[in-house]
Amino acid sequence: MSRTRQLMAHLRDALGSAEPLPRPEPLPAIPPPPARVYTPRPERRPFAAEAARHTTALVGIGHVGTRYATDVVLQFQAELAVAHAAVGALLPEDWAPQNGFTALKTRVKDHREFLLRPDLGRRLDDASVEAVRRCTRNPDVQVIVADGLSAVACMGSGKQLYEAVARACQARGLSVGTPVCASFARVWLEDEIGQEVGAKVAMILLGERPGLGTGDGLSAYVVHEPRIGKTDGDRNMISNIHPRGMPIDEAAARLAALAAAMIEQRTSGVTLDLARLGLASERTPRPPQVRQKLVNA
Amino acid sequence: MILEPIVPTVLSVRRLPHADPALVRAYGGDPAKHTSLGLVTVDQDDPTYVALDEATKHAPVDVIFAKSFYAGSAHASGRLSGEILGVLGAADPESIDQALDALLRCLAHDACFYDADGKRTVTVFPHVISSLGEYLSREAGLAPGEPMAYLVAPPIEATIGLDAALKAADVRAVKVMTPPTETNFAAAWLTGTLDECEAAAVAYAAAVVDVAGAPK
Numbered sequence: 001m002s003r004t005r006q007l008m009a010h011l012r013d014a015l016g017s018a019e020p021l022p023r024p025e026p027l028p029a030i031p032p033p034p035a036r037v038y039t040p041r042p043e044r045r046p047f048a049a050e051a052a053r054h055t056t057a058l059v060g061i062g063h064v065g066t067r068y069a070t071d072v073v074l075q076f077q078a079e080l081a082v083a084h085a086a087v088g089a090l091l092p093e094d095w096a097p098q099n100g101f102t103a104l105k106t107r108v109k110d111h112r113e114f115l116l117r118p119d120l121g122r123r124l125d126d127a128s129v130e131a132v133r134r135c136t137r138n139p140d141v142q143v144i145v146a147d148g149l150s151a152v153a154c155m156g157s158g159k160q161l162y163e164a165v166a167r168a169c170q171a172r173g174l175s176v177g178t179p180v181c182a183s184f185a186r187v188w189l190e191d192e193i194g195q196e197v198g199a200k201v202a203m204i205l206l207g208e209r210p211g212l213g214t215g216d217g218l219s220a221y222v223v224h225e226p227r228i229g230k231t232d233g234d235r236n237m238i239s240n241i242h243p244r245g246m247p248i249d250e251a252a253a254r255l256a257a258l259a260a261a262m263i264e265q266r267t268s269g270v271t272l273d274l275a276r277l278g279l280a281s282e283r284t285p286r287p288p289q290v291r292q293k294l295v296n297a
Numbered sequence: 298m299i300l301e302p303i304v305p306t307v308l309s310v311r312r313l314p315h316a317d318p319a320l321v322r323a324y325g326g327d328p329a330k331h332t333s334l335g336l337v338t339v340d341q342d343d344p345t346y347v348a349l350d351e352a353t354k355h356a357p358v359d360v361i362f363a364k365s366f367y368a369g370s371a372h373a374s375g376r377l378s379g380e381i382l383g384v385l386g387a388a389d390p391e392s393i394d395q396a397l398d399a400l401l402r403c404l405a406h407d408a409c410f411y412d413a414d415g416k417r418t419v420t421v422f423p424h425v426i427s428s429l430g431e432y433l434s435r436e437a438g439l440a441p442g443e444p445m446a447y448l449v450a451p452p453i454e455a456t457i458g459l460d461a462a463l464k465a466a467d468v469r470a471v472k473v474m475t476p477p478t479e480t481n482f483a484a485a486w487l488t489g490t491l492d493e494c495e496a497a498a499v500a501y502a503a504a505v506v507d508v509a510g511a512p513k
Contacts, residue, residue, distance in 0.1 A: 002407035004424045004498065005302055011499050012300040015506065019298055027406055 038065030056291045078294035079213035086215025091147040091183045099159045101181035104128040108184035121186035132196040139177035141169050141259050142199035146185035150207030153216045161205050161218055164252035172260050187221045194226025201259045202226035208239055217242040222258050224268035234269035301412045305341040305404050308379045314390040324384055326361035331386025335393040340370040342381035343422045343449045344408035348400040349383045353430040355399035360432040361386040369480035414509035422449035423502035425494050437471045437486050446487040446494040450505045452476035455483035458504040465500030466493040
């Protein structure tokens, strides 16, 4: 029944009119939309099943008609929500000091500006520049922990990865700078920090752009002779540092090897000869990845 | 019976699957966009404005023409004239069919005048549109999807009713049409949250019923 007619019927009752109204005309039945029922067709080929066991990517998921099955869609939406939550999360201001880092901040003022203005996230604000100048000068490696696009990942395993990397570098005889943690940071921030402390190599460990279901991944970007103006061609990086990707200890060993090789070869990025790196360039087959089920359809 | 719905009578429903461009232009349409027309005449104008707006929510159509006739349906120029001619324009006849279905459904089951004095000598249109379509939102200068109370009554009833509606609810007057309109009624469009629009419409109807019962 129409809302206005309901309201008027109530008003009529309130005004004390006792005579019953004539019954309204029945609504015509609205025909249901044409429906065709498709049966779910799960992927049965053994190749697809084997491939799906090795990745959390959406392969071997079958189909229903021309579409995804409901559980696949729900899982997709849940994983997307995890990614959105990770992008939206903020690094608490006291996280850095509580974990033994010197806290730094970029020129970004709030989270929205951080997402919209990558350029501001690549430069330190004035107070942070002062703080960086008080850090240990001329270390071999300046390691920077940062929130990047996933503060969740930074809080989750940032400290662990930092300690592993620092240990691995010291084991190779490289000196490590003062531990710093930057908030609202982009990758290129390592150039300014490295330049200010005079490091041979700058290494930033930051939460990476979350993918489906991976809000907890860290990336590491390493650059030799950090200077403002270095490009991505001057950097080497390792991504997907999380339990389902590259384990922290393995990543730390590779990063230390990269840093050592950069100091030895006096270069980084595309001109770095990875063939001479041994461990860091090795590719071992990954163990099968297990998709974490977020939704019970 | 007081506040009994007076269901509008649809007097004519015609389609022009391929209207002449000169006709479309004369009625305010764009011949490039509006090749098919749907035309209705109804004996109640304001429910038809609401139903035309409803139609724009169901099909890609534009209301290219909608005008009330002078002095109302009791003084119509002919058996089929009623109180209003509404013209919908669309790119194809199927959109017109869908739009007309929605329009007729709205007239039969939703928008209508109500008896305000039990003798049908005073009527009131206290209609709440929960979500404006493209047509009335443009006319009212509101965004599509906003709620609006569409309130109509004869001159004295409408004036007292509007005062009651504005005082009873947290609503804003978008447009007040003082008497006489073409049909010698008076109207007001109010907006606010849906709850407030509903409260305004109920207060308006109650005031009109009150004036109709005790004019002096």
